[in-house]
Amino acid sequence: MEQIPVPSQHKAPNPEPKPRHKQAKKGAYIQALADTVQEPIQKPEAVILTITYNISLFPAAEMRKDLKKRRGQGTYLKLTANEPFNTFKAQLLVKIDNKMKPATISFDNYIVSFTIPRLSPSPLAITNQKDYDELIARVKKAKDLTATVYVQEMQNVKKQKEIQSGKENDSATSDGSDSDSSDNDGKKKRKRKDKQKKTRAPKASDIDESNQPVNKNIRDLHNQWICHKKPGCESEFCFVNPADGGSHIPLTFPRLECWASAILKGPATATLEKPPNHSHFSMVPEELLGQQSVLALRHQQLDKQA
Numbered sequence: 001m002e003q004i005p006v007p008s009q010h011k012a013p014n015p016e017p018k019p020r021h022k023q024a025k026k027g028a029y030i031q032a033l034a035d036t037v038q039e040p041i042q043k044p045e046a047v048i049l050t051i052t053y054n055i056s057l058f059p060a061a062e063m064r065k066d067l068k069k070r071r072g073q074g075t076y077l078k079l080t081a082n083e084p085f086n087t088f089k090a091q092l093l094v095k096i097d098n099k100m101k102p103a104t105i106s107f108d109n110y111i112v113s114f115t116i117p118r119l120s121p122s123p124l125a126i127t128n129q130k131d132y133d134e135l136i137a138r139v140k141k142a143k144d145l146t147a148t149v150y151v152q153e154m155q156n157v158k159k160q161k162e163i164q165s166g167k168e169n170d171s172a173t174s175d176g177s178d179s180d181s182s183d184n185d186g187k188k189k190r191k192r193k194d195k196q197k198k199t200r201a202p203k204a205s206d207i208d209e210s211n212q213p214v215n216k217n218i219r220d221l222h223n224q225w226i227c228h229k230k231p232g233c234e235s236e237f238c239f240v241n242p243a244d245g246g247s248h249i250p251l252t253f254p255r256l257e258c259w260a261s262a263i264l265k266g267p268a269t270a271t272l273e274k275p276p277n278h279s280h281f282s283m284v285p286e287e288l289l290g291q292q293s294v295l296a297l298r299h300q301q302l303d304k305q306a
Contacts, residue, residue, distance in 0.1 A: 049081040051139050052146045053114075055092070057099050060153040064253045067123065067150065067236055073099045077149075081140065085132040096151060108212060111152040111219055116142055122230045123150060125223045154215045217260035224272045225251055239275060243285045255280045262290065 058072035075095050079088060089107055097105050113123035114135050119142055126132055126149070139147045227238040227248065235250035251259075262269045262276035270276040270290040277289040 049140065049145055050078055051081055051136070052144075053077040053079070053149045054146065055095055055149045055151060057096060058150070058152045059100070063152055063154075066234065070152075075099060081136050085129040088132060092149070092151065100153065108215065109154050111150075111154060111222060113150045113152075113222075115148045115150075116146075117148075122226065122228060123236055124226065125219070127219060127223060154218065213264055214257065214260045217263045218256050220272055221251065221256055221259060239281075239284075241284055241288075243288060244283070249281070249283060 053076060055075045055077060056070075056072050057075070058070045062070040062072060075098075077091055077095060079091065092112070093105050093107060096102065096110065102109070112126045114126055115121055115123050116138055120138050124131070124134070126135060135147060139145060222237055225237045225239055227233050227235050229238070229248060233248050233250075235248065235252075237251040237256070238248035239251055239255075241247045241249055249255075258278050258280050259270060259275055262278070263271065267274075268291045274288065274290050275281040275284060277286060277292040281289060
């Protein structure tokens with residue numbers, strides 16, 4: 001009798017799951033991409049530097065002396081490096097007003113220069129925004145962010161106390177109008193002195209406004225003839241004589257004043273590059289000097305005749 005196979009009671013085992021290689025690779029790739037994504041870089045906030053200016057203020061009487069021998073008053077000023085030139089100038093005028101007490105305050109009445117130890121040992125002028133930018137650029141290289149500023153008064157600017165004393169003298173004169181005959185005689189003497197004062201040559205303090213063109217020319221000559229021969233030359237400003245192998249002629253105050261006044265007479269007499277034909281510049285060949293004035297020529301003729 002044929003036997004019929006009976007189906008087995010055991011179920012076939014489930015097939016093994018396929019390895020998820022593709023999914024693993026995909027996850028690793030995504031993670032790698034995530035690792036390469038950089039967070040946005042935050043720029044550090046700009047550091048605002050604060051500069052210290054050690055200020056030396058010199059009256060007009062010190063101008064004839066060498067810079068190292070001048071005596072004046074000291075103060076200091078702190079400003080951030082991003083301040084404009086006008087702010088620097090205004091703050092400097094405040095210091096001048098507090099220390100020197102001028103009757104009228106004007107930047108044009110002063111020669112302003114700066115030095116920085118080891119970086120800029122020779123004084124450099126500060127007259128405009130360009131000069132101020134150069135000061136900022138140089139002082140940023142200094143370790144202590146410090147510069148020395150020199151302020152030289154150009155002329156005998158009237159001081160507030162002088163004006164006040166003049167007012168007191170005027171009031172005293174008016175109060176004594178009813179005095180006796182001796183006081184009247186004193187008034188007459190004062191009037192005669194006043195007349196003499198009107199006829200005498202005015203002092204520098206009496207002609208501030210008329211001195212402005214000369215002062216401007218002196219500042220321009222300072223800028224033109226700053227002496228860069230350091231070490232080796234003790235003068236701050238020198239005329240380089242091209243006819244003598246480039247020898248340095250120190251521009252003392254009398255020479256500067258003579259040159260600045262001659263420039264006012266026109267380019268034929270003197271320019272910023274050409275000194276005047278004057279005894280102060282006798283060491284310079286005549287072909288490099290300006291024309292002599294008629295008055296100077298007449299003096300020479302009289303000297304020869306004598």
